[in-house]
Amino acid sequence: xxxxxxVLRGDICYxxxxxxxxxxxxxxxVCIGGRSAGVYDANELPERYAAFPVVDYGCQLIVPGLxxxxxxxxxxxxxxxxxxxxxxxxxxxxxxxxxxxYLDLSYADRGYTIFAEDLQHSFTTRAIIFATMHVPATELxxxxxxxxxxxxxxxxxxxxxxxxxxxxxxxxAASLSATREWLSDVKAKHYANTSPILTPRFTPTCSDELLQxxxxxxxxxxxxxxxxxxxxxxxxxxxxxxxxxxxCYGRTYEHFNLLGEQTIMAHCNYSTDEEIEILxxxxxxxxxxxxxxxxxxxGIAPMRRYMQKGLNVGLGTxxxxxxxxxxxxxxxxxxxxxxxxxxxxxxxxAPLTIQEAFYLAxxxxxxxxxxxxxxxxxxxxxxxxxxxxGIRSPRELTVAQRLERFCYLSNEGGKLTAKYVAGKKIQL
Amino acid sequence: xxxxxxVLRGDICYxxxxxxxxxxxxxxxVCIGGRSAGVYDANELPERYAAFPVVDYGCQLIVPGLxxxxxxxxxxxxxxxxxxxxxxxxxxxxxxxxxxxYLDLSYADRGYTIFAEDLQHSFTTRAIIFATMHVPATELxxxxxxxxxxxxxxxxxxxxxxxxxxxxxxxxAASLSATREWLSDVKAKHYANTSPILTPRFTPTCSDELLQxxxxxxxxxxxxxxxxxxxxxxxxxxxxxxxxxxxCYGRTYEHFNLLGEQTIMAHCNYSTDEEIEILxxxxxxxxxxxxxxxxxxxGIAPMRRYMQKGLNVGLGTxxxxxxxxxxxxxxxxxxxxxxxxxxxxxxxxAPLTIQEAFYLAxxxxxxxxxxxxxxxxxxxxxxxxxxxxGIRSPRELTVAQRLERFCYLSNEGGKLTAKYVAGKKIQL
Numbered sequence: 108x109x110x111x112x113x114v115l116r117g118d119i120c121y122x123x124x125x126x127x128x129x130x131x132x133x134x135x136x137v138c139i140g141g142r143s144a145g146v147y148d149a150n151e152l153p154e155r156y157a158a159f160p161v162v163d164y165g166c167q168l169i170v171p172g173l174x175x176x177x178x179x180x181x182x183x184x185x186x187x188x189x190x191x192x193x194x195x196x197x198x199x200x201x202x203x204x205x206x207x208x209y210l211d212l213s214y215a216d217r218g219y220t221i222f223a224e225d226l227q228h229s230f231t232t233r234a235i236i237f238a239t240m241h242v243p244a245t246e247l248x249x250x251x252x253x254x255x256x257x258x259x260x261x262x263x264x265x266x267x268x269x270x271x272x273x274x275x276x277x278x279x280a281a282s283l284s285a286t287r288e289w290l291s292d293v294k295a296k297h298y299a300n301t302s303p304i305l306t307p308r309f310t311p312t313c314s315d316e317l318l319q320x321x322x323x324x325x326x327x328x329x330x331x332x333x334x335x336x337x338x339x340x341x342x343x344x345x346x347x348x349x350x351x352x353x354x355c356y357g358r359t360y361e362h363f364n365l366l367g368e369q370t371i372m373a374h375c376n377y378s379t380d381e382e383i384e385i386l387x388x389x390x391x392x393x394x395x396x397x398x399x400x401x402x403x404x405x406g407i408a409p410m411r412r413y414m415q416k417g418l419n420v421g422l423g424t425x426x427x428x429x430x431x432x433x434x435x436x437x438x439x440x441x442x443x444x445x446x447x448x449x450x451x452x453x454x455x456x457a458p459l460t461i462q463e464a465f466y467l468a469x470x471x472x473x474x475x476x477x478x479x480x481x482x483x484x485x486x487x488x489x490x491x492x493x494x495x496x497g498i499r500s501p502r503e504l505t506v507a508q509r510l511e512r513f514c515y516l517s518n519e520g521g522k523l524t525a526k527y528v529a530g531k532k533i534q535l
Numbered sequence: 536x537x538x539x540x541x542v543l544r545g546d547i548c549y550x551x552x553x554x555x556x557x558x559x560x561x562x563x564x565v566c567i568g569g570r571s572a573g574v575y576d577a578n579e580l581p582e583r584y585a586a587f588p589v590v591d592y593g594c595q596l597i598v599p600g601l602x603x604x605x606x607x608x609x610x611x612x613x614x615x616x617x618x619x620x621x622x623x624x625x626x627x628x629x630x631x632x633x634x635x636x637y638l639d640l641s642y643a644d645r646g647y648t649i650f651a652e653d654l655q656h657s658f659t660t661r662a663i664i665f666a667t668m669h670v671p672a673t674e675l676x677x678x679x680x681x682x683x684x685x686x687x688x689x690x691x692x693x694x695x696x697x698x699x700x701x702x703x704x705x706x707x708a709a710s711l712s713a714t715r716e717w718l719s720d721v722k723a724k725h726y727a728n729t730s731p732i733l734t735p736r737f738t739p740t741c742s743d744e745l746l747q748x749x750x751x752x753x754x755x756x757x758x759x760x761x762x763x764x765x766x767x768x769x770x771x772x773x774x775x776x777x778x779x780x781x782x783c784y785g786r787t788y789e790h791f792n793l794l795g796e797q798t799i800m801a802h803c804n805y806s807t808d809e810e811i812e813i814l815x816x817x818x819x820x821x822x823x824x825x826x827x828x829x830x831x832x833x834g835i836a837p838m839r840r841y842m843q844k845g846l847n848v849g850l851g852t853x854x855x856x857x858x859x860x861x862x863x864x865x866x867x868x869x870x871x872x873x874x875x876x877x878x879x880x881x882x883x884x885a886p887l888t889i890q891e892a893f894y895l896a897x898x899x900x901x902x903x904x905x906x907x908x909x910x911x912x913x914x915x916x917x918x919x920x921x922x923x924x925g926i927r928s929p930r931e932l933t934v935a936q937r938l939e940r941f942c943y944l945s946n947e948g949g950k951l952t953a954k955y956v957a958g959k960k961i962q963l
Binding site: 183184185186187188190191205208214217218221225398401402403404405406407430431432433439442443444446447448449450451452458460461498499500501502504508511512513514515516518519 | 611612618642826829859860861871888926927932939941946
């Protein structure tokens with residue numbers, strides 16, 4: 108038995124499917140060497156685990172860690188500000204000038220220290236993160252994230268056109284060369300928790316030559332990919348002008364072999380039938396970012412449709428389009444926005460339930476990382492211990508009710524008591 | 536100089552209009568006898584205030600208190616739960632069974648203690664509150680609210696039809712008689728902070744006879760009124776069936792003289808031209824409750840239109856249709872929902888800015904209480920002192936940026952340091 112083997116006691120809840128919770132009041136979750144060995148009712152712990160140390164969290168909730176599959180680290184410094192423009196103007200007016208600052212490593216150090224510390228203390232156990240185009244700052248971010256103990260993918264951003272001079276790589280060759288340099292540096296660092304992910308910003312800022320080169324690097328090193336897709340109507344119109352050869356925005360990535368089961372496309376608010384078919388065929392993940400899509404007036408993704416089609420789907424905070432890195436907020440926002448979409452746009456698509464939104468944040472996005480997002484036997488042991496005693500009520504509540512309530516009120520009386528990632532306890 | 540006269544030092548911000556902030560970095564706010572005597576730059580404090588005690592809050596933000604003009608105290612116990620139904624089904628399945636419990640004073644004591652304590656510690660300085668139909672529990676709630684020092688209106692609910700037997704008054708006469716009894720009791724209590732407000736639940740649960748009787752009580756005692764209006768399409772259809780004589784839902788209240796400058800109608804998501812005209816003509820307040828309207832899939836009120844028409848408008852949390860009593864959350868939800876409405880429903884109505892939403896929460900709803908909602912000279916001195924040092928950023932921020940950010944992130948690093956209502960410091 109290694110030090111990574113133990114038992115947690117508490118009120119345990121995780122998703123068996125998008126609609127069904129497994130519930131173990133006063134249950135026992137067993138971790139062996141970083142993976143779950145199953146969850147048991149109080150009196151049913153198998154004899155073989157009887158000698159494991161037990162951490163007793165009383166009647167606190169124990170749930171799987173939450174996976175934020177789309178977030179921009181350098182934008183964290185202006186979260187909750189500059190919310191008055193749509194996507195393309197917002198990028199030019201606020202985002203690009205801020206990301207430019209990450210050329211300066213001392214600014215990057217200040218900004219990324221805050222981001223990494225706040226992410227460490229958040230409900231997020233795993234995250235998929237955009238950095239900037241700057242290699243040194245991206246490596247600095249990866250160093251800081253490695254130290255948190257969270258599992259992360261981090262991308263040096265590629266952008267070689269339609270960007271201001273101060274935030275654009277000279278040409279595709281320069282961007283690809285910087286990417287290879289970055290990948291080589293990262294390989295030498297032998298991170299345990301942090302991995303690189305190819306990150307073309309989005310088609311408008313990436314030439315065909317750049318996308319083609321990234322597709323080749325992806326194939327050569329078997330790397331994952333992240334980008335943006337069909338977020339905003341003006342953006343989609345622009346891509347149509349830029350790539351008249353493509354029948355849909357998604358095709359501009361698919362054409363260069365950038366899609367697949369290790370690719371995440373953020374947003375997909377307006378995916379056409381063709382695009383959905385491409386996402387389905389390639390197994391590409393959709394990162395639904397409801398808060399950002401509201402604050403940038405982008406719209407509301409038809410998540411019910413994507414779930415019906417069997418797409419791979421998860422949730423992202425998309426800071427700083429979204430203001431909060433709280434993934435429980437993303438869960439409740441997903442529910443709220445799906446209800447407004449049902450009411451205002453399309454009553455053929457039922458709103459998401461809280462169970463479905465919680466599933467998206469755990470198993471949905473978690474599957475991108477492997478066997479992640481559940482406390483069931485065989486999954487990597489990512490767990491949150493949640494104190495909801497500050498959310499007071501005169502009622503007696505079930506464990507399922509308490510989890511539902513925590514999704515809505517995590518930041519209004521809820522507290523994170525402990526966080527485990529792959530069996531390791533994170534310093535809070 | 537009485538004990539209620541002092542100076543607060545800090546980074547001061549309040550609304551001059553829906554679009555303009557008054558900003559006083561390192562400013563001085565003077566309170567004399569519960570009212571503002573003006574806000575001054577650091578070196579410009581008039582000599583006559585030089586001897587006042589100064590409370591130095593350093594570089595914390597000082598802003599007007601927030602006014603929650605629509606919230607249901609007895610629903611607080613199931614906030615963040617039972618979010619899977621639309622309004623009418625939600626009332627029958629969850630709300631009415633919970634409100635029934637307030638017949639039991641010991642349950643009411645537990646529930647209302649939590650509500651009053653949490654409201655006291657919230658960003659709310661003044662609130663307009665629904666209780667239940669039960670007179671003793673409503674008086675208990677008023678006792679508890681009186682002790683908080685917050686300024687509140689509280690309503691014993693009237694409902695004599697279309698409600699379950701366990702939560703319905705026998706008939707209009709019984710409801711009116713209970714109301715008079717309640718008003719008489721309240722008068723004898725001589726509250727300093729807490730006032731009664733007539734509270735017909737909504738037209739579907741109030742017979743014409745009851746509404747008529749309440750209109751008479753309103754006139755007799757010159758009382759304010761609160762109710763619900765045009766929240767949900769099914770509710771509106773139902774009112775059309777119930778009141779075929781009325782050309783719009785709003786008419787069902789106007790007909791019985793229940794509207795006016797001391798009346799609040801919650802929601803108004805679907806007000807017709809006729810209804811808007813009635814609201815305008817009577818000076819009736821609209822309580823916009825964006826979070827509730829999302830979670831109950833009710834829709835999104837056209838606030839831009841109401842502001843263009845010059846209606847009286849403010850913000851409410853509508854707990855437990857809304858999950859959170861945090862009025863800063865209501866501010867940011869108003870912005871987010873207005874953007875989704877612009878995108879999904881009607882691009883002729885521009886989204887609300889953060890300045891406009893903050894105005895709604897301060898001066899907008901505050902004006903219902905008199906000269907309330909500003910720190911300008913002559914206003915009742917309601918102030919919040921806000922510590923935003925936990926919302927970290929590598930950037931230098933202006934006071935306006937910090938307030939904007941606080942609206943989005945009040946519960947993600949923000950803290951309430953102090954709260955003043957009419958010049959009195961509230962115990963936190």
